[in-house]
Structures are given as structure tokens and as C-alpha cells.
Amino acid sequence: MKAKKNLWALVLGLLLFFLPVLAQEKFTGSSLLEDLARLKNYQRLRISSYDRSGKNSDAIKIQPGETAELARIEGAGIITHIWITVSCPDPMIRRNAVLRMYWDGEKNPSVECPLGDFFGQGWGEKYNFVSLPLAASPGGGNGLNSYFPMPFSNGALITLENQSDQPINAFYYYIDYEKHKSLPADLGRFHAFWNRELTDPGQDGENEWSVLGPQSPNLNGAGNYLIAEIEGKGQFVGINYYVDNPSPMWYGEGDDMFFIDGEKWPPSLHGTGTEDFFNSSWSPKEIYQHPFFGYARVNHETGWLGRTHCYRFFLESPITFEKSLRATIEHGHNNCLVLDLVTVAYWYQKEPHKPFPALRPKEERQNRPAVGVVEIHRWREAWRQSQGGGKLWGNERKEEKK
Numbered sequence: 001m002k003a004k005k006n007l008w009a010l011v012l013g014l015l016l017f018f019l020p021v022l023a024q025e026k027f028t029g030s031s032l033l034e035d036l037a038r039l040k041n042y043q044r045l046r047i048s049s050y051d052r053s054g055k056n057s058d059a060i061k062i063q064p065g066e067t068a069e070l071a072r073i074e075g076a077g078i079i080t081h082i083w084i085t086v087s088c089p090d091p092m093i094r095r096n097a098v099l100r101m102y103w104d105g106e107k108n109p110s111v112e113c114p115l116g117d118f119f120g121q122g123w124g125e126k127y128n129f130v131s132l133p134l135a136a137s138p139g140g141g142n143g144l145n146s147y148f149p150m151p152f153s154n155g156a157l158i159t160l161e162n163q164s165d166q167p168i169n170a171f172y173y174y175i176d177y178e179k180h181k182s183l184p185a186d187l188g189r190f191h192a193f194w195n196r197e198l199t200d201p202g203q204d205g206e207n208e209w210s211v212l213g214p215q216s217p218n219l220n221g222a223g224n225y226l227i228a229e230i231e232g233k234g235q236f237v238g239i240n241y242y243v244d245n246p247s248p249m250w251y252g253e254g255d256d257m258f259f260i261d262g263e264k265w266p267p268s269l270h271g272t273g274t275e276d277f278f279n280s281s282w283s284p285k286e287i288y289q290h291p292f293f294g295y296a297r298v299n300h301e302t303g304w305l306g307r308t309h310c311y312r313f314f315l316e317s318p319i320t321f322e323k324s325l326r327a328t329i330e331h332g333h334n335n336c337l338v339l340d341l342v343t344v345a346y347w348y349q350k351e352p353h354k355p356f357p358a359l360r361p362k363e364e365r366q367n368r369p370a371v372g373v374v375e376i377h378r379w380r381e382a383w384r385q386s387q388g389g390g391k392l393w394g395n396e397r398k399e400e401k402k
Contacts, residue, residue: 062167064167071175076154128296150189198340199340215334227327238313239311242307246339283304
């Protein structure tokens, strides 16, 4: 009996001791600010372009055709921040310089992308851009920043190739990383893939909004623009989408279609329009920058003629896949428009990854000539002659002409 009393006393004592602890709110570490109080066990390090002589020449020079090694890191770690700014007489250096990243001694890069496009700067341009994982900061978009975590267990290598015929006179950079003894096995490796295509309008011609007659359905997604084709287990986390539209017609009727693990049409993720995929609505053309999505650059021409940069990041709920992912989007409904599309896809996956197609050479990465008032005037005259000429306003049809 005495033993029983002692046992109950012990149980009661333990409850009284642990109840206050159990009653406390559990800290999950899922909040950015909440996790600041948790003491870390890594070593914080940096590789930068600082002047090793102690003077103020804190940049490196990269000659035409040269590949500069920005960082070579041994062991295990996580790159947490990259900052870059560039001075070069080539106005297209952001498209002509190629960023590559390799993890764990791999031969094929996990990141291969023109410098500006990677950081959310299309067409070699400079403009301010705000998102949670990527940013181009003042002045005028010159400060390029990435906060994507980039883990590695057996070394990391980051290079920049200058494919311009002009020297990069000053290339400043920080690469901040954490050094770890080892990393959990469930951390995927960071990837970024650049793609470009001048899209084909297909058999229906450029018949958007059914202005030229009935439009055909898209029942397989076979002609969609390819954002990324991935093999292996991973998760898709975002996209920068740069569209140059040679027409005033709305470019964004195309639906997003993400085919997971080899599934057929209709895929698990089938959208309702390009602006809907980028979390906006009703054919917008205004600057809007949310941490997860937005429009960092819009056209200021007639209709939707010209260049627009949209972005979206799946940071709260990445698109997961076990075996493969084919990420696509239509270019106009049923792929009816000619568009100059450039995208950068971002994801994490287990290695090895499927090697990327060969990056387009510099000559095929240049901007297309702008379509302006002279070209539109020529279109008008061609239309006028097709209607038989004469005193025409512009909205007549041949059968209605009097």
C-alpha cells in the first residue's frame, strides 16, 4: 500500500512539474520572425569581391569570353543570399552574361540562366522588382538579390560567363552561406531553367477572342509553351514570365497546365487564363508587386503591345511531384498567338536531375525589334487595300462597305 502511495505521489509530482511546460505555446519555427529566437548551430560565412589588398577596388573584372569562378565551397552548407551589381558598356550584359551553379560535384549545372532573367530583370533591362525570394533594388534595379536557400552536402560551385564582346569592368558580389557539419537527407537541390520561344499560332491563325471566327478547343496541351520539363522527385516553387507581344491584342487568354507524374490531359493543375495564374484579373497592365506574385514591368503601348513581366512564387505550398513535372502554359487560347516568350522556372529536387537542353547562343537571346506606330500604320494600309481602298475608318468589314 505504501508503495502505491509513493507511486501516485511520484506521478502527481511529475504532472505538477510538466503541466506548466505542456501548457506553454509550442514554437514551430514556421514563422520567419518566430524562428529568430532559436539559437543556430551553423557557421555564417561569406565569399565576396572585396579588395584583398585592403583598398577600395572591391570588384572583379571579367573579360569577353571569360568564365569567372565566383565561389567554390567545400563540404556541406546552404547559400542563403546572393547580391550582385554590374558595370559594363554592353547594354545587354544582363542577357549576355550567364550564371551557372553546381551542387555536390555534379557535371551538369543545376542553374543555367542569363544573369538578369534569373534575378527578375527581362530583356537586359533594369527596373525595380520586389518579391520575397528575388529582388532588383535601387538604384533603378541595379542591385540583384536572391534569398532562395541553396543547400549542398559535398561542395558548391558558382560561375559567371561573360559572353559579351565587351568587358565587365566591375562585377561586385556577395555570396552568403551557412557552413554545416551535415544536412538532412530531405533537402532538395535548387534548380533554375531558362527557356525562350517565338510561338507558333497554329492552324487557327491569330484568332484570339474569336474575332476571326470560332476557335478550336485545346484537349491535350501538346502545343503549349514549355516552362520546364523535370524528371525525379521534387517541388516547383516559382516562375518569372517575360512576354513581348507584337500585337495590341491581349496576350493572356492562355491557360496554365501542369502535368504531374506523367498524367494525361486534363492535368491535376489546369488554370483559366494567364493573368489568373499570376493572381490578377481582367487583362491588367499596371505595376503591382506582392511578395508572392505580381507585375514588375508592363507595356505602355496601344492595348497590350510590347513587354510585360509577370511573376509568381509558390512559397506557401510548392507544386510537388514524385516522378516528373511538365509545366506549360498556352500562348493565347489554344496557342493561337505569336509571342516572344522567355521564362525562368525555379524548383527543388533530388539529384541527379535531367540535363537541360543546350542554352541558346547569345545571338538567339537578343531582343526582337519593337513594333510601333509605323508598323501599325502599315497594317492599317494593308487592311484598307484588302477592303478595296477608299474612305474607310477602320472597323468596317468588306461585306459592310458602302
